[in-house]
Amino acid sequence: MLFYAVNRLALAIAIVVVVIAVLFCMVYVIPGDPVRIALGPLATPEMVASFRAKMGLDQPLLVQFTRFFASVLKGDLGTDILSNRGVATSVFEQMPYTLTLIVSSMLWAVAIGIPLGCYAAIHRGSLFDRIIGVLSVAVIAIPSFVIAVYALLIFAVHLGWFPAIGAGRPGAPFNQLHHLVLPSLAVGLGWVGYLARVVRASMLEVMGENYIRTARAFGLPRRTIVYRYALPIAVLPTITLLGVGIGHMLSGAVFAEIVFARPGVGKLVYDAINARNYPLVSGTVLITTAFYVLATLIADLFVAGLDPRVRANLR
Amino acid sequence: MAPVLSVSNLAVEFSTPYGQLRALRNVSLEVDRGEIVGIVGESGCGKSTLLNAILGLLPANGRIAQGRIVLSGTDLLGLPDWALDGIRGDRMSVVFQDPMTTLNPVLSIGRQMSDILYRLPLTAEDKQVRISQMLKRVGIPDPLQRIGQYPHELSGGMRQRVAIAMSMLVEPELLIADEPTTALDATLEIQIIGLLKDLQRNTGCSILFISHHLGLIAELCDSVAVMYAGEVVEHGSVRDIFHGPAHPYTQRLLECDPARIDEPTSRLPTIPGDVPNLTVIPPGCIFTDRCPRAFAPCPGNRPVTTLVANGHTAACHLLTATPAHDTAAFRP
Amino acid sequence: MSVQISDSAVSSSHGWTSVKRGFADPLGRIGFGLVLLLLVAAIFADVITVYEPTKMLPRDRFQSPSYEHLLGTDQLGRDLFSRMIHGGRVALMVAFPAIGISLALGIFFGLASGYAPKWLDNTLLLLFDAIRSFPTVMLALALATIIGPSLQTVILVVILFSAPAYARIIRTQTLALRSAEFVLASVATGASICRVLGVHVLPNIIGPILILVSMDLPVVITTEAGMSFLGLGVRPPTPSWGSILNDGYAFIRESPWLAVAGGLPIIIATIGFTFLGESLRDAYDPKLGKVS
Numbered sequence: 001m002l003f004y005a006v007n008r009l010a011l012a013i014a015i016v017v018v019v020i021a022v023l024f025c026m027v028y029v030i031p032g033d034p035v036r037i038a039l040g041p042l043a044t045p046e047m048v049a050s051f052r053a054k055m056g057l058d059q060p061l062l063v064q065f066t067r068f069f070a071s072v073l074k075g076d077l078g079t080d081i082l083s084n085r086g087v088a089t090s091v092f093e094q095m096p097y098t099l100t101l102i103v104s105s106m107l108w109a110v111a112i113g114i115p116l117g118c119y120a121a122i123h124r125g126s127l128f129d130r131i132i133g134v135l136s137v138a139v140i141a142i143p144s145f146v147i148a149v150y151a152l153l154i155f156a157v158h159l160g161w162f163p164a165i166g167a168g169r170p171g172a173p174f175n176q177l178h179h180l181v182l183p184s185l186a187v188g189l190g191w192v193g194y195l196a197r198v199v200r201a202s203m204l205e206v207m208g209e210n211y212i213r214t215a216r217a218f219g220l221p222r223r224t225i226v227y228r229y230a231l232p233i234a235v236l237p238t239i240t241l242l243g244v245g246i247g248h249m250l251s252g253a254v255f256a257e258i259v260f261a262r263p264g265v266g267k268l269v270y271d272a273i274n275a276r277n278y279p280l281v282s283g284t285v286l287i288t289t290a291f292y293v294l295a296t297l298i299a300d301l302f303v304a305g306l307d308p309r310v311r312a313n314l315r
Numbered sequence: 316m317a318p319v320l321s322v323s324n325l326a327v328e329f330s331t332p333y334g335q336l337r338a339l340r341n342v343s344l345e346v347d348r349g350e351i352v353g354i355v356g357e358s359g360c361g362k363s364t365l366l367n368a369i370l371g372l373l374p375a376n377g378r379i380a381q382g383r384i385v386l387s388g389t390d391l392l393g394l395p396d397w398a399l400d401g402i403r404g405d406r407m408s409v410v411f412q413d414p415m416t417t418l419n420p421v422l423s424i425g426r427q428m429s430d431i432l433y434r435l436p437l438t439a440e441d442k443q444v445r446i447s448q449m450l451k452r453v454g455i456p457d458p459l460q461r462i463g464q465y466p467h468e469l470s471g472g473m474r475q476r477v478a479i480a481m482s483m484l485v486e487p488e489l490l491i492a493d494e495p496t497t498a499l500d501a502t503l504e505i506q507i508i509g510l511l512k513d514l515q516r517n518t519g520c521s522i523l524f525i526s527h528h529l530g531l532i533a534e535l536c537d538s539v540a541v542m543y544a545g546e547v548v549e550h551g552s553v554r555d556i557f558h559g560p561a562h563p564y565t566q567r568l569l570e571c572d573p574a575r576i577d578e579p580t581s582r583l584p585t586i587p588g589d590v591p592n593l594t595v596i597p598p599g600c601i602f603t604d605r606c607p608r609a610f611a612p613c614p615g616n617r618p619v620t621t622l623v624a625n626g627h628t629a630a631c632h633l634l635t636a637t638p639a640h641d642t643a644a645f646r647p
Numbered sequence: 648m649s650v651q652i653s654d655s656a657v658s659s660s661h662g663w664t665s666v667k668r669g670f671a672d673p674l675g676r677i678g679f680g681l682v683l684l685l686l687v688a689a690i691f692a693d694v695i696t697v698y699e700p701t702k703m704l705p706r707d708r709f710q711s712p713s714y715e716h717l718l719g720t721d722q723l724g725r726d727l728f729s730r731m732i733h734g735g736r737v738a739l740m741v742a743f744p745a746i747g748i749s750l751a752l753g754i755f756f757g758l759a760s761g762y763a764p765k766w767l768d769n770t771l772l773l774l775f776d777a778i779r780s781f782p783t784v785m786l787a788l789a790l791a792t793i794i795g796p797s798l799q800t801v802i803l804v805v806i807l808f809s810a811p812a813y814a815r816i817i818r819t820q821t822l823a824l825r826s827a828e829f830v831l832a833s834v835a836t837g838a839s840i841c842r843v844l845g846v847h848v849l850p851n852i853i854g855p856i857l858i859l860v861s862m863d864l865p866v867v868i869t870t871e872a873g874m875s876f877l878g879l880g881v882r883p884p885t886p887s888w889g890s891i892l893n894d895g896y897a898f899i900r901e902s903p904w905l906a907v908a909g910g911l912p913i914i915i916a917t918i919g920f921t922f923l924g925e926s927l928r929d930a931y932d933p934k935l936g937k938v939s
Contacts, residue, residue: 018777023789134674141921143869145876146910149896153906157899210416217370217411218404218431218481228430229419251784255873259896269785270877273792281792285785292782 005301012297017069019289023282024068041276087283091265095287097167098264101256102249104180105188106242113192114238117199118231124204132200136193144252148186148259155182165261183260187252191245195238202234243299247292317388319488319521320346320369320407325382327361327368334594338364339545342382343620346489351515351522353536353553355529355568359590360542362525366493369523370409371399387488404431407489408482413498414474418466425462428481445484453480453510472503476510483514490515491523496531508535529572533557538626541565544590544601547620551627561629563608600632608633675926681919685912689735698726700733700886709902719904721894727908730886735912737887741798741871745805746860752806753813754852760814761821768818775811783808787870791879801871801880808870809863816859820852854931861924865917872913888913 116136120129156164168176206212207230215225254266261267265284272280327339339361346352354362367373369384371391384391386407391399411417419427428449429442437445443462450458453476466474475495482490492511496504508531515522524536532539532553539556541549541564549562560566564586571584588605597603599614606613610632618630688695698716704724712719718727760771787804794800833842868888874880875889876896883890892909899906 014773015777018773019781022777137674137921137925138918141865141917142914143873143917145873146892146913149892149899149906150910152896153899153903158903210411210413211419213372214409214411214417214478215419215430216372216403217409218485219400219402220404220430220433221400224430224433229422233419233421247782250782254784254788255876258877266784269788273788273879276792278792281789285789288782288785 008297008300012293015293016290019293020069020286021065023286024065087280088287090268090280091284091287094263094265094268095291097262098250098253098257098266100180101183101187101253101262101264102246104184105191105249105252106245108184108188109191109195109245110238110242113195114199114235116192117196118203118226118234120196121200121203121207121234122226129200132196136196139193140190140197142190144186144190145255145259147189148183148256151182151186152259167262179260179262183253183256183262186256186259187249190252191249194245195241198238198241199234202237203230206230206234239302240299243296243302246295246299250288250292316348318345318347319350319387320344320523321383321385322365322369323383323385325365325368325384326380327364327373328378328380329374330376330378331594336593337380337545337596338377338593339368340596342542342545342547344540344547344550346521346523348488349515349519349521350538351524351536353532353539354523354525354542355527355532355539356542357527357590359544361545362542363493364545365542366409366491366525369491370403370407371396401434404485405434406487407491408485408487410475410478410482410490410492410495412494414471414478415498417478418474420466423463423465424469424477428462428477428484431481431485446480449480449484450477452514453477453483454506455480472499472506475499475503475507479507479510479514483518483520486518487520489521489523491525493525494527497526497528504531511535529557529568530574541568545593546601546630548602548631549627549629551623551629555624555627559624559627561623561627561634562602562631563606563633564602565629567607600630672926672929674922675930678919678922678924678926681915682923685735685916685919686739688732689739692729692732692736696726696729696732698729700725700730701884702726709898709904711902711904718908719902721891721905721908722898722901727891727904730891731888731908731912734886734888734891734909735916737798737881737885738868738871738912738916741801741805742864742867745802745867746809746863748802749806749809749813749863750856750860752810754817756810756814757817758821760818761825771814772818775815778807778811783870784873787874788877788879791874796874796879796882798881798885801874804874805867805870809867812863813856813859816855817852820855824851858924858928858931861920861927864920864924868913868916868920 116132120132123129152164155161162182163179166179168179170176212225212230215229220229250265253264254270256262257264257266258270265288269281269284272278272284322342322344325339325342326337329336329338342361342365344352344354344365354365356362364373364377367377368379369391371394373379379392382392386402389402389406391402394402418424422430425443425446428446429439432442432445435442446462447458450461455461455473455476461469461477466477469477475498479495482492495511496507499507511522511524512535514520522535524532526532536553538550538552540547541556541562543564549556549560549565556565557569560569567586571586573583586605591597591601591604597614599612599616600606600609600618603609603613612632616632618632619635620628620630621634623629623634702725704720707716707720707724708722710716710720710724716726716728718731721727721730756771760768763771786807790804790807791800794803833846871880871887872889872892875887876893878890878893880889881887888909890909892906892913895903895906895909
């Protein structure tokens with residue numbers, strides 16, 4: 001188990017290093033003065049000069065990269081052009097909002113998707129099963145920003161059931177939850193469909209296994225078999241998926257934050273792009289990617305830890 | 316005394332894309348109280364289907380076309396699923412063939428064994444006591460430690476012992492063993508068979524023992540039913556069947572049994588041919604094509620189950636042939 | 648978000664029979680119908696629509712659907728129906744070159760990786776995985792920021808994300824076929840590498856590629872629409888479904904029809920291609936749909 005964990009961690013670190021390298025290289029691939037590209041058109045000459053010195057642009061590429069890398073590790077991801085604060089600070093300030101959105105979207109998916117998939121598997125071939133089958137494919141296909149705009153249009157603008165803008169008053173949890181419903185639904189709906197499919201397929205497979213046959217042969221009640229014997233095994237694959245899902249949900253969250261004007265990393269980076277605040281953009285990309293890689297890593301390790309068979313195989 | 320299990324004229328069909336597969340046709344069988352009955356036959360003879368029919372675990376495309384299955388006076392076929400749940404794992408229990416896949420991999424042994432005792436109003440501690448006692452009886456050392464272990468921590472032989480322990484734990488009237496030793500090596504096989512014998516002697520339960528291994532049947536069972544392609548072709552006491560087989564299929568089975576071969580040979584004898592396609596049932600005897608003693612009436616007429624001796628029956632035209640019939644071998 | 652196809656190797660050349668079987672499935676037929684509708688509408692855009700998508704009629708802003716304007720008009724008085732249909736053209740103008748180039752790159756790198764020595768293979772794999780591990784939207788934003796928004800930028804982003812997926816699948820197929828008997832036989836009789844690849848390996852890959860393309864198209868369309876929605880894609884006044892939807896968002900209280908004109912075609916396109924891709928995949932090999 002330890003070996004596996006170290007292996008995966010090494011891979012994750014390798015990926016993050018590659019990402020940093022790619023971000024670094026992107027600036028040089030584009031024709032033009034790399035400093036101006038990195039800092040954007042709003043950079044003052046003093047900023048350009050200090051950046052040039054800091055990066056040591058007269059040095060060979062490898063040296064520059066090493067220094068860049070070192071500063072990243074120290075937590076210095078550059079300075080926000082406009083507010084003159086550290087990029088890292090700005091990003092971490094906004095993270096909690098985005099995380100809240102992602103987690104609540106996940107909750108939708110888990111709370112609705114898993115039961116739907118389970119029910120569809122048990123009543124395989126029924127009308128319900130077939131409807132869920134079609135709906136889940138449809139919902140997966142439709143992009144989340146389209147769902148976001150339509151949710152806004154129908155439920156906020158026309159019906160007025162939910163607020164259209166913002167995250168709600170700080171310190172008022174119900175108000176904030178109220179503001180969270182539509183955005184998290186927009187981000188999570190696709191995953192409701194996806195989880196439903198995965199859980200359905202997984203349940204069908206598990207229900208056909210010999211140990212379920214044994215349970216039935218000993219007359220265990222249906223509910224026990226479904227909920228204690230089959231479902232716990234069937235949902236194991238979904239846990240890795242949720243880890244991967246965080247990355248995809250990040251994309252959805254960016255759009256949802258923009259559409260619903262919620263604070264968060266997505267809105268931060270979008271505003272930064274429009275304001276040509278390039279250090280903020282690249283810093284945000286770096287942090288979110290690292291976060292995504294970390295999430296996938298944790299999900300993988302979690303699954304490995306849960307399933308006793310995997311633990312045994314890894315020993 | 317009434318038999319524990321009585322199967323009468325059972326017919327089971329499966330709906331397949333190739334047509335209706337008549338897996339069991341007119342199967343009748345009885346298991347008396349305290350008796351160990353063996354079912355022997357090659358793959359595809361319908362042993363598993365019979366087992367599933369008795370347990371009520373036929374797949375969705377299978378149905379009972381006709382017949383009765385009665386367990387100590389209770390008609391199993393008339394029961395709804397929830398009522399069958401009450402009987403399965405209480406009055407009858409099963410030991411399946413493959414110990415590696417028969418237990419839930421993410422629940423501990425103890426958990427699975429206490430789950431099947433859910434009907435009993437016992438405390439957790441009482442159940443624990445029963446479980447460890449039963450584990451000890453089936454020869455598992457250090458039962459209290461095993462209770463917390465998971466199936467993958469046990470060897471195949473151990474897992475099968477656990478399976479037997481589970482089946483005995485519920486104190487059934489009827490224990491069905493579906494080739495319990497096929498997946499185990501010879502040494503384990505002997506131990507498991509010895510264990511079953513022991514347990515049966517002590518508890519007096521009846522056993523329906525399914526196998527394709529003749530030696531085991533002879534060792535363990537009181538009587539045996541020989542199945543071929545969905546029918547019971549011969550039925551009698553172990554002594555009668557093994558010493559005086561009446562049906563050509565049984566005779567050939569015994570001849571082909573490697574344990575009976577005295578001289579070294581480079582080729583093992585087999586019964587030539589394959590099990591027939593059960594979507595198209597021929598009008599005559601089902602064994603005709605492979606029977607070394609087939610003659611005139613065989614391809615056209617279904618043989619009737621006739622009495623060979625007391626308690627020994629077989630379905631073969633040879634038993635009902637009148638002197639007027641030509642008894643020379645017939646080859647279509 | 649796209650439904651992932653597992654990487655398991657399927658070496659079989661029953662590509663065309665499965666295409667036919669794919670159409671036996673009702674969902675597949677619906678998908679095919681929607682896709683066809685899309686293609687026809689895009690190709691014959693000029694014939695179907697009355698108004699130019701960029702023609703502004705400032706006095707007729709925010710009109711509701713009518714006989715004149717089938718979907719109404721937008722904030723500048725432009726006919727929404729026309730913009731919607733022409734938006735389809737843009738979507739296809741992104742999709743075809745992007746997928747074409749991705750496929751070419753994917754085939755090249757996939758074959759290279761499949762036949763390369765282990766160290767090169769592992770390096771390429773790491774590269775593929777690294778790219779796949781980026782949160783899509785972030786990378787798209789970063790690129791668009793640096794290069795500047797345009798149709799070409801969108802195509803570049805799509806290629807960057809699609810090519811590794813194609814390369815991976817082709818690599819798996821190549822590895823599987825590499826040791827397949829008929830390939831070994833061909834090599835043994837002295838066929839050149841090019842011949843082996845072109846005549847034996849490629850035709851067997853067609854099936855998975857077709858499926859991957861049809862599953863990838865919704866992603867491509869979504870990427871283009873998404874980027875245009877954020878103002879980082881096609882430049883106005885060229886109509887793109889994403890930018891129309893953005894207008895719909897910006898003017899959501901003035902008229903719901905902009906959002907309909909932008910969102911509806913995206914829904915139709917993504918659902919259509921996904922249904923089609925799913926039934927093709929199920930017809931080709933149901934196992935591919937399993938989540939690994």
